[in-house]
Amino acid sequence: MGVLSKINVARRKLTQTLTKNIGKVNADHSFTLVDRNEIKRILICRPNARLGNLLLITPFVQELEEIFPNSKIDLFVKGFLAPVIFENYDSVDRIIQLPIKPFSSLLKYFAVWISLKKYKYDIAINVDQGSSSGRLATKFSNSKFKFFGDLPFSANLYYGDYAHIAKYPIYHFRDYATKLGFERREQSIAPLNLKLTSVEIIKGRQTLQKLVNNYKKTICVFTYATGAKCLSQDWWEDFYAGLKSGYENFNIIEILPIENVSQIGFKAPTFYSKNIREIGAVIANTDLFIGADSGIMHLASAVHTPTVGLFSVSSLKKYEPYDNNSIGVDVTSLSEKEYFKIFNTILDNGKSGLYSKAI
Secondary structure (H helix, E strand, C coil): CCCCHHHHHHHHHHHHHHHHHCCCCCCCCCCCCCCCCCCEEEECCCCCHHHHHHHHHHHHHHHHHHHHCCHHHHHHCCCHHHHCCCCCCEEEEEEECCCCHHHHHHHHHHHHHHHHHHHHEEEEEECCCCCCHHHHHHHCCCEEECCCCCCCCCCCHHCCCCCCCCHHHHHHHHHHHHHHHCCCCCCCCCCCCCCCCHHHHHHHHHHHHHHHCCCCCCCEEECCCCCCCCHHHHHHHHHHHHHHHCCCCCEEEECCCCCCCCCCCCCCCCCCCCHHHHHHHHCCCEEEEEECHHHHHHHHHHCCCCECCCCCCHHHHHHHCCCCCEEEECCCCCHHHHHHHHHHHHHHHCCCCHHHCCC
16 A cells, blocks of 8 residues: 555544534534525535446435425535536536545645635535545535434334435435425435436447347446456356356347456457446446446446346445346355346346336
8 A cells, every 4th residue: 555545544534533523513403494495505515536426426416306496506526527427417506526636636625625615505415424524525614504414313214225325315314304394205215317318328329239230138247346346257257158148139248447357358249438428328228237336337227227236245235226127136145047037037027217218
């Protein structure tokens, strides 16, 4: 581990210690709002640069759009992906972006933090209760009401899907909203949504057609993941052999990661792009996505293609894809026969995603 990495680890531990109690002093205070139209400007704090983590806040944005249809939402994030992910969200106004590497851009890093004070908000929201930077941003913001992500009751006793990282922040906020005088919402939480346009979907279909040159159904695989989440090349080669044998009447394509590597040795037709909307549009035209827990898995879920997430170390309950016939499976406890039974059930049900209906 390099010097900067060690400093960054120490910084995170220090900030987590210093910020863990931010917002808890006022957690039990009650507020009353007469009119929801008073909420005009909202700040969402999720200072993270990862594709998956940013896609996982799209349900929260949709939730706020429903509760406060006349409001504008600013995002406090890290990196360059948020403008691409949220480009078709009319409610999203400003995207305040921290540099990915603060030590390489210290002046810009501090300038972005200071810019939080430039704008006035009605509500500032920290999405992840465990994020020290999110807590600091919420505390530092110029906002009338501040929600730090903590929950005064055990929501896991009421909701079976409480543990999911896209859902529990919404359950927390729904409880907080009752303290602002709003009725408790019990609606199902929205799926992840990249909001592809019809033009993007058509281009994705054209790209896929050039790749496979036929009109058979297509299974899409993503064989890469970071760290321990990445299944071995031997595992993937055995899996791919079984997939080819079991689905002879299907196309099988592979989406390549930015690293341009393949755990199956590039044996399937491949698609490579650094543009996540282009990748999403191709996946949206396939019938089943299979991949390990990764940002691309969440991307597949966000374009509403039935998604099977292959988990070996990550928490299924926290990260598994949901809705649109999607599911997470623990590869350490299931056999290949059981995988294929799941695939068959999904393919037999047909694609029920938004884009297949709209185009």
